Amino acid sequence: MTVSAKITSMTLSVFTGLSISAEAQELSEYAPVLPATLERAWAIDPDKGVETREVADGVYVVTDGVWQSAFVVTDAGVVVLDAPESYAAKIPGEIAAVTDQPINSLVYTHAHKDHIGGSAAFAGIEGLNIVALTGVAAFLSEKNDPNRLLPTTTFQDELVLEQGGLHIELRKANYHSDEGDVIAYIPHAKFLMAVDTIAPGYVPFMGFDITSNFHEYRNVFETLLAYDFDVFVGGHLSHPGTRQDVVETQEFTQDVYDTVKRVHAETDLMGIFVETAGEIGGFDNKYLLFKRFLDVVAERATAELEERWVDRLAGADVWMEDHVRTALIYIRWDD
Ligand SMILES: [Zn+2]
Incomplete structure (x- = not known):
């Protein structure tokens, strides 16, 4: 499950009064802090x-x-x-x-x-x-x-x-x-x-x-x-x-950058626009079409990166989507 899906689910539970155990199960899906x-x-x-x-x-x-x-x-x-x-x-x-x-x-x-x-x-x-x-x-x-x-x-x-x-x-x-x-x-x-x-x-x-x-x-x-x-x-x-911690976070940062850059380049913007327009009945809602594109890139990159880093650095599944979205803004608008 993606981070955004987890958050959506938790938010929903607040409004719908879903049982605490359902919410706890969502939270328990996050990896515990690494023993090391x-x-x-x-x-x-x-x-x-x-x-x-x-x-x-x-x-x-x-x-x-x-x-x-x-x-x-x-x-x-x-x-x-x-x-x-x-x-x-x-x-x-x-x-x-x-x-x-x-x-x-x-x-x-x-x-x-x-x-x-x-x-x-x-x-x-x-x-x-x-x-x-x-x-x-x-x-x-x-x-x-x-x-x-x-x-x-x-x-x-x-x-x-x-x-x-x-x-x-x-x-x-x-x-x-x-x-x-x-x-x-x-x-x-x-x-x-x-x-x-x-x-x-x-x-x-x-x-x-x-x-x-x-x-x-x-x-x-x-x-x-x-x-x-x-x-x-x-x-x-x-x-x-130590020095090694700085080196490891540099490697992490570079991997997020490289991965988001590749996924962004590989993701078919027009294809997602057309598909989304088909679902919402037209191209008028440009914000929504573009949001869908960014969401797809973020979801794909997050899933790939989480798998690579969840056993290396603690909290990788907690913040990965946020890291990906920060890198995505840079790659699309600044890079
Ligand atoms: Zn500060």
């Missing part, structure tokens, strides 16, 4: 709600099992990378548990609320340097959101934060959000962070992580792999990744 992915998940102490681990010399990753952020301890204070809405209030305590150094810098990877909407928890830190892209700062100033503190240092393309003898390289990219994304690299630790790119062990979140630019999303893998890194933080889900 679950084995890598960091255990979260339910009393704390977050897990913090040192992943490289002086570099720590914090996660609540869904979001991820990081902090870097230097001899001249702590640099925090992102302040997720869901647990940022716990970050100062996690830092205090490993160092006496004060927090003095906060870097925003991008403007999205889920990754920086907890920054208000840092409002009491005097002299806090909040670093973001110029475009992100302009957007936040327009939003005037009390949960997202305004940046104090902005940059257009690149910035190197030098603190306590450490270098943290920040570089603008455009793979995800409209206002721009920051790739953060700490050379001595071989640590790379690019939020909302990949989720290790899983396919990306919906529509290649709700990218507003699939072209740049496809390009980002080469950019990432040009860095010399061992630890990768993508901002989700339950554990950080």
Whole structure:
């Protein structure tokens, strides 16, 4: 059954009052998370709600099992990378548990609320340097959101934060959000962070992580792999990744692109128009004729890709149709 059929069925059950068991059976058709992915998940102490681990010399990753952020301890204070809405209030305590150094810098990877909407928890830190892209700062100033503190240092393309003898390289990219994304690299630790790119062990979140630019999303893998890194933080889900995780998601993305491109080229647009017109009694409803064509391409590509990836990356059946539709828009209108 296709994803859209599953959703239609679930939606129907809400309106028609079909039995819960019928709905549960639909949901149970989704593949469980792959054991290899679950084995890598960091255990979260339910009393704390977050897990913090040192992943490289002086570099720590914090996660609540869904979001991820990081902090870097230097001899001249702590640099925090992102302040997720869901647990940022716990970050100062996690830092205090490993160092006496004060927090003095906060870097925003991008403007999205889920990754920086907890920054208000840092409002009491005097002299806090909040670093973001110029475009992100302009957007936040327009939003005037009390949960997202305004940046104090902005940059257009690149910035190197030098603190306590450490270098943290920040570089603008455009793979995800409209206002721009920051790739953060700490050379001595071989640590790379690019939020909302990949989720290790899983396919990306919906529509290649709700990218507003699939072209740049496809390009980002080469950019990432040009860095010399061992630890990768993508901002989700339950554990950080490695170089191999980036390579695997690049392969996944390329396969979706290639498959959708081929299926789109092979699918007979006029044939589907004529067939659909026969069913609805004419060619007047052009939107419906075209929707039918896109649906057929999406269904064919989704079925083929699901089969190839469902045993390789968790969530392949959950989001495949969304990935296919994102690729389809790009292939038909941009490629
Ligand atoms: Zn985001």
